[in-house]
Amino acid sequence: MTNEQKKDWFLRLNPNGRIPVLVDNTQSPPFPVMETSAELLYLLKFADKNDVFGFKDELERNQALQSLFFWHGSGAPYQGQVNHFTKIAKEKIPCTFYFSISDFGCKMGRKLITSSSDAIERFRNETLRVYGVLEIQLSGKYTGSPREYLAGEGKGKYSIADIATWPWVKAWEFSGFSQEDMKAFPHLLKWIDRIAARPAVQRGIGEKYQQK
Numbered sequence: 001m002t003n004e005q006k007k008d009w010f011l012r013l014n015p016n017g018r019i020p021v022l023v024d025n026t027q028s029p030p031f032p033v034m035e036t037s038a039e040l041l042y043l044l045k046f047a048d049k050n051d052v053f054g055f056k057d058e059l060e061r062n063q064a065l066q067s068l069f070f071w072h073g074s075g076a077p078y079q080g081q082v083n084h085f086t087k088i089a090k091e092k093i094p095c096t097f098y099f100s101i102s103d104f105g106c107k108m109g110r111k112l113i114t115s116s117s118d119a120i121e122r123f124r125n126e127t128l129r130v131y132g133v134l135e136i137q138l139s140g141k142y143t144g145s146p147r148e149y150l151a152g153e154g155k156g157k158y159s160i161a162d163i164a165t166w167p168w169v170k171a172w173e174f175s176g177f178s179q180e181d182m183k184a185f186p187h188l189l190k191w192i193d194r195i196a197a198r199p200a201v202q203r204g205i206g207e208k209y210q211q212k
């Protein structure tokens with residue numbers, strides 16, 4: 001691993017030192033964009049004038065933003081930690097985390113998590129909880145209308161909301177979740193397959209883009 005993302009040339013474009021970064025060379029000077037969700041919104045604005053992957057209607061647009069923020073703020077960080085603890089920091093090293101009252105609803109104000117196995121448990125549970133939120137949306141549990149995509153009227157439309165969320169959720173197995181864990185999310189599993197079947201998605205996950 002060369003850790004290019006921690007080198008000066010990359011930090012100049014994205015001081016967060018994480019992948020991806022987008023650089024729009026059609027702007028003068030070239031314009032860098034960090035953070036996946038901001039990158040998707042940038043692409044929508046400058047490369048998708050007809051809103052093929054977005055919405056003209058403000059309420060539908062806002063629905064897409066809700067999903068985008070939800071995944072960026074609640075899904076990716078939790079599943080990212082699951083990946084970290086189960087794949088990268090495999091050794092169960094004792095470590096200390098504090099979470100606020102609102103996370104635990106306990107009177108003590110803060111709860112101490114003292115081992116990485118506690119941390120894995122916490123992040124696994126939170127990721128499954130977030131999958132549950134997506135399941136509620138897709139199943140139409142409270143609206144009575146199941147939907148095919150996360151945002152948009154009726155059954156919804158494939159949009160940046162799905163584009164941001166899908167690559168993570170479809171990797172549930174990589175994150176160490178079992179078929180048993182996923183049984184609670186039948187609509188989410190169908191959504192994964194529905195998006196996987198899209199020709200452009202097939203190309204995007206195809207051999208050409210596999211790491212050698």
Ligand SMILES: N[C@@H](CCC(=O)N[C@@H](CS)C(=O)NCC(=O)O)C(=O)O
Nearest residue numbers: 005017018019020034035036037080
């Ligand atoms: N909030 C950032 C997270 C980016 C992120 O975590 N990227 C990972 C790869 S998916 C990364 O760069 N990992 C290597 C590192 O942390 O140095 C975003 O949405 O762009």
